[in-house]
Amino acid sequence: xxxxxxxxxxxxxxxxxxxxxxxxxxxxxxxxxxxxxxxxxxxxxxxxxxxxxxxxxxxxxxxxxxxxxxxxxxxxxxxxxxxxxxxxxxxxxxxxxxxxxxxxxxxxxxxxxxxxx
Amino acid sequence: xxxxxxxxxxxxxxxxxxxxxxxxxxxxxxxxxxxxxxxxxxxxxxxxxxxxxxxxxxxxxxxxxxxxxxxxxxxxxxxxxxxxxxxxxxxxxxxxxxxxxxxxxxxxxxxxx
Numbered sequence: 001x002x003x004x005x006x007x008x009x010x011x012x013x014x015x016x017x018x019x020x021x022x023x024x025x026x027x028x029x030x031x032x033x034x035x036x037x038x039x040x041x042x043x044x045x046x047x048x049x050x051x052x053x054x055x056x057x058x059x060x061x062x063x064x065x066x067x068x069x070x071x072x073x074x075x076x077x078x079x080x081x082x083x084x085x086x087x088x089x090x091x092x093x094x095x096x097x098x099x100x101x102x103x104x105x106x107x108x109x110x111x112x113x114x115x116x117x
Numbered sequence: 118x119x120x121x122x123x124x125x126x127x128x129x130x131x132x133x134x135x136x137x138x139x140x141x142x143x144x145x146x147x148x149x150x151x152x153x154x155x156x157x158x159x160x161x162x163x164x165x166x167x168x169x170x171x172x173x174x175x176x177x178x179x180x181x182x183x184x185x186x187x188x189x190x191x192x193x194x195x196x197x198x199x200x201x202x203x204x205x206x207x208x209x210x211x212x213x214x215x216x217x218x219x220x221x222x223x224x225x226x227x228x229x230x
Binding site (some may be wrong): 004006034042043044046049093095097104105106108109110111113 | 153158159160161162163166207216217218219220221222223
């Protein structure tokens, strides 16, 4: 089956620093990747959608200058949390889809837990 | 706009008892519905999905869900649960401008011996 990996699985950083999270599709080419954020005991909230080679589309309320998304290849998307603050601490999950059409299935990565101290 | 409502945030049951996790949706277009399972500190795994055809869909580990258009529901059931079924379960609908998934708030299933 399709496998999506995330790296790192957890990270602790100091307030004010930047953190990069990688999302890779291991055995398929991901035309579209999604980034979600999950707060404790809450559901997944979509942050942004990125299509390979294009700028990411951010959901309302998500700061694009703070959460930088790059989808430079068909197997890799990165989320960089810039100038991180404690309120950015969360569980970040990516998912990948093989095609642009909504009929393609999404495959989820295992998530990255970010703690900002 | 599309939305998903999971009515129960927590469902405690004893091992080998039946369970139903409720999910209702709102959509003005054709629906594609999903159930995902999340184990602690892990990502989401697809449990089952309804895209079209038979309204009753099954997973390989004994779960089933029935799409009910008149009641706008997609409840998840299992006739006999195991300790290993303890996890959080998310109902989702495919929607949005890019076909992304819209999730309910999740139901935490706790199976006790």
